[in-house]
Amino acid sequence: MASNYRFTEEECHTVHPDTLLRCMLSMTAVLPMAKVPTLQGPFETQIGKGQCGTVYTLGIGGLVKKTPNSISKIAELRRESQSHMSVLKAFYNAPEALSSKAQVPRLYALMSPPSSHTDDESPDERVDILSDYSYGIVSRRIFPLHDLIATALLESLVPTFSVRQRETCLSNPTNNNCLVRLYLGRRGVSRSKARAEDMNLRNFPLHVDEMERLCLPIPAYITTMAQSLALMHWKAGIDANDVEFVFGDSIQNSTDRDGHTVSVWLLDFNQCRRFSHDQAGLKQLVDALWWNDPYYPRPSSSNPQDRVWWNTFSSEYLDASSLLTDSKMPRQFIQVVEEEGKQLAQRDARMQVLGVTLTLGISGIALGMIPSFREAVTRYMGISAPGGVWRILAIFFALLSIKSLPFVWHFRVFKNLIWQFKLQPIPLAKSHLFAPVITTSHNSISECDYNFHKSNSTYFADLDVSRAAFVGVLLKKSLARLNSGDLTGLPEEAKTTKASYIVALGGVGCVFRKEIPPLAKFEVWTRLLSWDEKWIYLVSHIVKRGAKKPSNYFLQSWRNGKGGKKPMKEGEDKIKSIYATSIAKYVVKKGRLTIAPEIVLRRSDLLPERPANQPAIPTQVSDTPTPEGGEKPYMSSPENLVAQVMGQLRSENMFDKKEEAKVGEMTWKEVEAKRLRGLEIAQHFDGLTALHGEWNADDNVLGEYGDFFW
Template sequence: MSAVTRLGLIGGVLTTSAALAGLSTLPAVRDTLTKHLGPNGVKHTWRLLALLVALLNLKNLPGFWHIRVLRGIIYQLYFQPHPQQPKHLFAPMITSSYNTPYDTDYNFHKSNSTYFADLDVARAHYMGCIIRTGLARLNKGDEQGLPKDTTEAGGKYFVALGSISCFFHKQIEPLQRFEIFTRVLSWDRKWLYVVSHIVKHGAVRPESYALQPWRKRKARRQGKGGEQEGDAQDLSKVIFATSVARYVFKKGRKTINPEVVLERSRLLPPRPDGVDLPPRTEGTPSDATPAPAETPSADDSWTWDDMEKERLRGLKIATHFDALSAAQHELRASEALGQYGDYW
């Protein structure tokens, strides 16, 4: 629903809020509140309302974004008890959150800009998980087989976010809960591509949890038409937004091939003899839609060829995203419409 069609609702909320605030200042109203709530009843009422607002918007309070991101990184780096297996390289990690009143815009749904803060938290968990072993081994000197210019480069190994995009499919209502499914999409000689899907809470039910084996499989819900939510053909109905991000690995100023880090993290099947680092076969943009993602089999038959097939399938999508970097050359500086401040 557009902002124009909601002007009546917005005006009604503002009018009601102003009326309640005005009524609380009237002597008769204050006397009534004092009679029933005590001498400090009015003061306590406002304090309780302020506390309620703070609790509803807890994740938006100053400093809480840092707590949420650092908690994800620290837990995955130091407290995650189970190692990830190569066959689960493309499996998603799920984080959950909700749309706070602070995140809600004048259209009364989640503001586009606030998606990125929640995606930061989801990717902090995920990236902390998949690279914790690889970066630790590299920084401790496990550089066997790396080029000489890499081993001689100064500085520590680290990862940095290169870019991010977000496609909005359905609106998220005030206080509505949602889940973010984040996983590796693909990688090439420079970038590791990560895809995140923001979906309706509880609509997609994994059959198992590789890093949390104590979680039991949950029965899938029945949709309005009798179909099971989470079936492959119905997933698009429960996706609120889709995001693609790309990461680069560095040693000082030297760029490191993502596959080096993934191998050091023990997330790749055994490399066949004679197979070098990417590019082996680079993806090229095309109009063809890649085949839907498939979940690897539950047995231990996940091979290098299986991994490479999935990497190349995802790379067909990633190259379209990568091509958008050409937009940096579209800045026009000779003539502008005007210049305006943020507040005045």
């Protein structure tokens, strides 16, 4: 529907309830004035009641009166009037940029305010609130939503209700004043067991997943809440504890008064308090947000979309706060809320695990008390048979050593290859060229040596798994294009060779730093180190699990925001988390023909454009044997090559000075500098190939020994 779309009388009764809600709650449509909210009516009709006071209509001027429920609530009601007035002043004097704030009911001092008062008056020009117990607080009424909207809410969000149940609910006098609460911080609440006689339309909760289903403008609601909260914090000076955001009819603010529209309203300030600008005040603001009903998005949710809504809210809140104060408290407020949200999410996760564990444990105990079940378990597991106990122990030990079982290594490697090559939907961008892939594992019992630490030889199996995942990410697009016939830039021999493209491991080395204890968890961080005219060099770091939590996961956006809270210090603190570091080199071949890494990486769209005056790395490598019969070195003189290119890098004309990169991407100069820095390290590993010539087969030996006794 277009903005300000007007429903006709006929459309009101034929339009689908979802469409009606989508238009009206998006605040882009008008319902005909089928039921005019009268400004004159019954005197002191109760329309609401809370823990502090009871709200009555005054029957004149569209006003309501909130009276204290007891003598002890008079002081609280007086504080509410002060907070309400502070919010009115703050919203009235808000910067023009904060135009999306919620509506606040006008506040009056008399039972019958002067007729000259208008909605456009400054709150300072109104008479002060009466504190007399017999009067209470007098303010503008938030008129209820149109009956058609109330009916659509039941039809759309409580589909289990029959027509009779809906009529029962709508005929309940307490449901004549329908207001809808905006719960952006709650989802997944079932209404399947709702009872018509218990349904309360006076405070109907609309949850964020229901808003998503109705395609409502959630970002607009978030902006409204964020700007309103910022104004209450930094303009009104209150903590906004227990305030409510509701949908209500905006007829009393309409200039044409010939139709019903919907607005977001702010109400209930009786729990609000002023706060100090120190750590105690910061805690007060954070507590107020968590204690309130879930109007605001929550950073503690495990749902990825909720994280998006929270990020939007925090950004809008900080933008609004920057217009109101120069203090650092708004950013500190968001940071503390996020930290507490993280702790709350971890606590919930632990409680879920504990709940599942207790459920399984209690179920196991209950089943174990059944004689027939015990007999069946004993019979099928063979415990009573000869060797039955040893069989159970063998299964238990196998589970502890699952990484060393036959074909488990194959599963771990091919799982990553299949996922990255076939199932991973997100392509890499140029900014991801040097980003690492993280794989996780643990040191199983069977991988320990006689010192009861992870055996040196087993590191390579975990490195294989990590490199398989990274190579799949790095070369997926390139190999797909090469195998589909994209031969641009390849030597002529590639066009005639019928062999398939393969990725081969040419060598691997590992430097150990400290031992890994039994059953300890660890991570393997693998990334691109460098490349030359033949080899692609990868570096892998085996580190303590959780030593560093990334803040961004390019291929797994649902993880974003779960890390980034554990900064790593420079120098020694960083090294202490490393168990071992490995380097490996890969080559892409078609038959005996080597495909230059630069061609491969460019096929993956990972390299920026090379400047015209930048010399290219050779892209044709001969595999013709040397006269001595050995393999031709792939870097004839690594030191000279690096020195030559580094010298060119430092020259003034090496790169185009006008070279620019897109936001988040590196320029060719930056990529080349990082490649050459890695190549300086790789050349030392590359020099180890000279050790092949150190095998002297004619020398005398000390002896020959087998693995076992033969």
